[in-house]
Amino acid sequence: MSSPSTASPAESASTASTVITNIATLVTNDPSLGDRSPLGLIQSAAVVIEGDRVVWTGEESKAPATDNRVDAGGRAVLPGFVDSHSHLLFAGDRTEEFNARMSGRSYSAGGIRTTVAATRAASDADLERTLTRHLDEALRQGTTTMETKSGYGLTVEDEARALRIAARHTDEVTYLGAHVVAPEHTEDPAAYVSLVTGEMLDACAPYARWIDVFCERGAFDGDQARAVLTAGRARGLHPRVHANQLSHGPGVQLAVELDAASADHCTHLTDADVDALAHGRTVATLLPGAEFSTRAPWPDARRLLDAGVTVALSTDCNPGSSFTSSVPFCIALAVRDMGMTPDEAVWSATAGGAAALRRTDVGRVAPGAYADLALLDAPSHVHLAYRPGVPLVRGVWRRGVRVV
Numbered sequence: 421m422s423s424p425s426t427a428s429p430a431e432s433a434s435t436a437s438t439v440i441t442n443i444a445t446l447v448t449n450d451p452s453l454g455d456r457s458p459l460g461l462i463q464s465a466a467v468v469i470e471g472d473r474v475v476w477t478g479e480e481s482k483a484p485a486t487d488n489r490v491d492a493g494g495r496a497v498l499p500g501f502v503d504s505h506s507h508l509l510f511a512g513d514r515t516e517e518f519n520a521r522m523s524g525r526s527y528s529a530g531g532i533r534t535t536v537a538a539t540r541a542a543s544d545a546d547l548e549r550t551l552t553r554h555l556d557e558a559l560r561q562g563t564t565t566m567e568t569k570s571g572y573g574l575t576v577e578d579e580a581r582a583l584r585i586a587a588r589h590t591d592e593v594t595y596l597g598a599h600v601v602a603p604e605h606t607e608d609p610a611a612y613v614s615l616v617t618g619e620m621l622d623a624c625a626p627y628a629r630w631i632d633v634f635c636e637r638g639a640f641d642g643d644q645a646r647a648v649l650t651a652g653r654a655r656g657l658h659p660r661v662h663a664n665q666l667s668h669g670p671g672v673q674l675a676v677e678l679d680a681a682s683a684d685h686c687t688h689l690t691d692a693d694v695d696a697l698a699h700g701r702t703v704a705t706l707l708p709g710a711e712f713s714t715r716a717p718w719p720d721a722r723r724l725l726d727a728g729v730t731v732a733l734s735t736d737c738n739p740g741s742s743f744t745s746s747v748p749f750c751i752a753l754a755v756r757d758m759g760m761t762p763d764e765a766v767w768s769a770t771a772g773g774a775a776a777l778r779r780t781d782v783g784r785v786a787p788g789a790y791a792d793l794a795l796l797d798a799p800s801h802v803h804l805a806y807r808p809g810v811p812l813v814r815g816v817w818r819r820g821v822r823v824v
């Protein structure tokens with residue numbers, strides 16, 4: 421098995437065509453292909469794969485002839501999940517911090533800086549092993565595209581090496597030197613912002629597609645976040661923002677103003693924030709694993725959806741505040757506690773994630789898209805929320821090759 425967004429030579433897709441038949445419910449995310457709903461559902465469906473792409477979807481009875489045939493056994497097929505927010509370049513363990521938090525005990529040594537110290541001390545091989553272990557873990561749960569960030573190195577060398585390692589395994593690499601002010605610079609945050617927008621950016625830009633900043637009290641304020649994002653944009657990186665997670669702040673408005681692909685967290689929003697999101701291209705990425713793992717208030721997905729905002733759902737997988745790689749778990753939380761319908765949550769974890777990465781070649785099962793598919797051991801996608809905690813993903817195709 422290989423990692424999401426990576427093709428090893430051994431699994432390069434053949435050009436033979438394969439039809440997957442006997443699909444009880446197919447989620448295409450293309451309304452014109454299915455029942456005209458956002459999920460574009462087709463019952464008694466088939467999908468034809470050729471090489472690494474989907475070439476046909478429709479009712480099984482109309483499927484064209486192919487070289488190979490796979491029987492889905494009356495199960496559901498949906499696009500592989502697109503997890504557009506994770507932090508997998510880390511070392512160390514924060515079990516005790518989590519245990520203390522959940523036990524109502526204070527724990528003074530915790531926080532991002534614990535992970536920074538461990539990450540700096542780790543070898544390249546250790547960092548890469550941790551990354552691929554979690555990418556593989558996510559793949560087994562149906563995630564076929566996964567973004568990941570730096571942000572636990574916070575020196576020029578440590579940020580650049582994290583991104584260099586990440587770029588070997590995913591196309592969706594984000595430079596997050598502005599995660600927190602590095603411990604060496606706590607007395608002079610301005611000097612750290614200069615580093616992040618100068619020498620560190622120069623070292624990191626070749627490996628990254630995105631630039632991100634944690635815009636929050638205790639991290640970076642609006643002016644600092646703007647400086648980070650505009651410097652990254654000038655180097656060809658596209659902005660995304662950790663915005664309004666712990667409190668109200670300027671992050672969401674800044675994200676929309678700078679046409680960031682995504683404003684992530686969006687837990688504390690004013691009406692003006694919601695309005696800005698509804699009128700811009702910026703996706704609101706909700707990360708309920710973080711609220712679950714910190715017992716924080718849930719983001720209000722219903723409010724965003726009712727305002728017409730595009731919503732993505734992601735794991736925020738990281739060792740401190742959300743140590744889950746499971747998109748199905750996040751779907752269940754979003755339905756149970758954030759006011760999303762099962763259909764909306766599944767859309768947000770597939771097409772929504774793709775929108776948050778400004779991609780149209782993933783997150784849908786339609787001709788021309790990558791053949792990235794998840795086969796559920798259930799007759800419909802609704803079971804992802806209906807059967808929380810159950811490992812329903814029975815098969816995964818990535819780039820046309822069955823990898824699980």
Ligand SMILES: [Zn+2]
Pocket residue numbers: 505506507662736
């Ligand atoms: Zn994050």
